[in-house]
Amino acid sequence: MKKTVLLILAAIIFVFGLATLFAPKILCCDKPEYVYRVKSDLHTISTALEMFKSAHGHYPIRLTDLVGEGGYLDLFPLDPWGNSYIYKVSTSDGGGYELISLGKDQLNGGESENRDLSLPSS
Numbered sequence: 001m002k003k004t005v006l007l008i009l010a011a012i013i014f015v016f017g018l019a020t021l022f023a024p025k026i027l028c029c030d031k032p033e034y035v036y037r038v039k040s041d042l043h044t045i046s047t048a049l050e051m052f053k054s055a056h057g058h059y060p061i062r063l064t065d066l067v068g069e070g071g072y073l074d075l076f077p078l079d080p081w082g083n084s085y086i087y088k089v090s091t092s093d094g095g096g097y098e099l100i101s102l103g104k105d106q107l108n109g110g111e112s113e114n115r116d117l118s119l120p121s122s
Contacts, residue, residue, distance in 0.1 A: 032112075032113070033080075034080040034113065035117065037079075037080050038079055038080065038101045038117045039117065039119070041077040041079065041085065041101075042085070042099045042101070042117070042118075042119040043119070044073070044077060045063065045066070045073070045077065045085060045087075045099055046099060046119055046121070047072075048066045048072035048073050049066070049072075049097060049121070051072050052065070052066060052072055053095075058095060059089050059095055059097050059121075060089075061089065062087070063076065063084075063085065063087045064076065079101040081103075081104045081106075081113075083101070083102070083106055085099055085100065085101055086098075086099070086100040086101070086102065087099055087100075088100070096120065096121040097120075097121045098118055098119070098120045098121070099118060099119045100117070100118040101117045101118070103115050103117070
């Protein structure tokens with residue numbers, strides 16, 4: 001009797017263990033991994049841009065100004081395809097910016113892995 005209960009308990013624990021590993025991929029993650037990676041990178045860069053602006057009163061001219069000794073990023077992230085993110089800084093409208101990944105094909109527009117992902121300043 002005890003052995004049967006232990007086997008059932010072990011089976012339940014095993015099933016729940018598998019569920020915690022695979023359920024997120026099956027149930028909630030309808031976007032490919034590269035979308036999450038790009039969005040994470042864009043938010044990291046955005047945070048560094050805001051820190052730079054807080055310290056200097058304006059956004060940097062180039063993203064490379066965020067990297068290096070005393071910089072806001074140790075290394076500059078590349079998109080999942082090994083390309084640099086595009087940074088467009090505006091001198092009008094209060095000095096906003098836009099960060100862009102052109103996707104795998106590095107062309108404007110596209111679908112799937114080739115679609116553009118961006119993050120405008122708030």
